[in-house]
Amino acid sequence: MVADTESVPAALGLLAEGFRGARALIVGGAGGIGAETTIQLRALGARVVIASRRGPEPAAVRPPAADGELAAIGVDLTRPESIRALAAWVERELGGLDILVNTAGVTRTVPLRAIEQLDDATIDEVMASNAAGVLRIIRDLTPALRRGQAPCVVNVSSVAARTGVGSNVAYVGAKAAMDAMTVALAKALAPEIRLVNVAPSALDTDFAKGRGPEFIARTIAATPLGRLATPREVANAVLAGARLLTMTTGSTIYVDGGRHL
Numbered sequence: 134m135v136a137d138t139e140s141v142p143a144a145l146g147l148l149a150e151g152f153r154g155a156r157a158l159i160v161g162g163a164g165g166i167g168a169e170t171t172i173q174l175r176a177l178g179a180r181v182v183i184a185s186r187r188g189p190e191p192a193a194v195r196p197p198a199a200d201g202e203l204a205a206i207g208v209d210l211t212r213p214e215s216i217r218a219l220a221a222w223v224e225r226e227l228g229g230l231d232i233l234v235n236t237a238g239v240t241r242t243v244p245l246r247a248i249e250q251l252d253d254a255t256i257d258e259v260m261a262s263n264a265a266g267v268l269r270i271i272r273d274l275t276p277a278l279r280r281g282q283a284p285c286v287v288n289v290s291s292v293a294a295r296t297g298v299g300s301n302v303a304y305v306g307a308k309a310a311m312d313a314m315t316v317a318l319a320k321a322l323a324p325e326i327r328l329v330n331v332a333p334s335a336l337d338t339d340f341a342k343g344r345g346p347e348f349i350a351r352t353i354a355a356t357p358l359g360r361l362a363t364p365r366e367v368a369n370a371v372l373a374g375a376r377l378l379t380m381t382t383g384s385t386i387y388v389d390g391g392r393h394l
């Protein structure tokens with residue numbers, strides 16, 4: 134194949150310039166994947182707002198004033214009124230939204246075979262934070278995204294949705310719901326808004342408590358590339374989805390070393 138030399142600077146330009154001044158909201162931005170994504174987006178000049186339960190009430194939050202600046206805001210994805218308050222803040226303070234990254238979520242390790250140990254509270258929280266809350270936040274932010282520049286939603290899913298192996302059955306189901314909703318929303322919101330899913334395999338973050346060395350050894354053995362993914366590799370895929378893959382919508386990009394194969 135003949136290399137298209139023109140395409141190299143074009144691709145670099147999309148990454149180097151595509152984020153400058155972009156209004157980016159990263160839900161879960163203080164977590165392992167979110168923090169790495171935030172660092173890269175700020176370095177590329179985006180105005181980044183990170184949202185999670187620990188952030189301050191919207192009324193107390195001033196938006197990032199300059200390129201590369203950061204603001205933190207509170208939202209609880211399990212509470213619809215909290216999501217509505219965040220969306221109202223985005224309308225009022227940002228006037229529109231260019232990039233939405235959904236990388237929040239919780240889980241708890243309950244072995245798949247121990248289904249009787251999966252309690253109602255865990256099912257509800259896992260479903261709300263990984264699936265229903267993500268649908269609600271996309272719905273409530275759609276008007277702001279419609280006014281954005283090249284608006285894109287990147288959802289951080291999991292290879293668990295594909296393999297059926299994950300921290301618990303509710304988590305696998307919630308991420309599968311996220312994948313299916315991304316397909317539906319990609320059709321519904323085109324051509325104005327693109328949606329991309331990034332699906333990592335296990336990372337060495339605090340996400341799933343209770344994973345021991347045995348879990349890590351098993352995961353590595355089942356991964357063709359023979360190691361865990363890193364937050365930076367996932368963040369790279371988030372950035373690519375947001376600005377480089379301009380003809381991609383409704384797709385899931387695996388960052389899993391071939392774990393799904």
Ligand SMILES: NC(=O)c1ccc[n+]([C@@H]2O[C@H](COP(=O)([O-])OP(=O)(O)OC[C@H]3O[C@@H](n4cnc5c(N)ncnc54)[C@H](OP(=O)(O)O)[C@@H]3O)[C@@H](O)[C@H]2O)c1
Pocket residue numbers: 160161162163164165166167184185186187188208209210211235236237238239262263289290291292332333334335336337338339340341
């Ligand atoms: N780490 C892995 O092995 C792995 C593998 C595959 C997929 N993933 C996916 O990657 C995403 C991020 O994982 P991570 O490793 O970065 O996890 P993490 O470090 O635990 O970060 C998760 C973030 O979600 C926020 N959060 C949790 N519940 C929330 C709620 N109800 N409302 C708003 N924010 C909430 C947390 O902040 P607060 O506590 O302040 O709310 C935290 O910032 C998750 O969606 C996960 O499913 C992770």
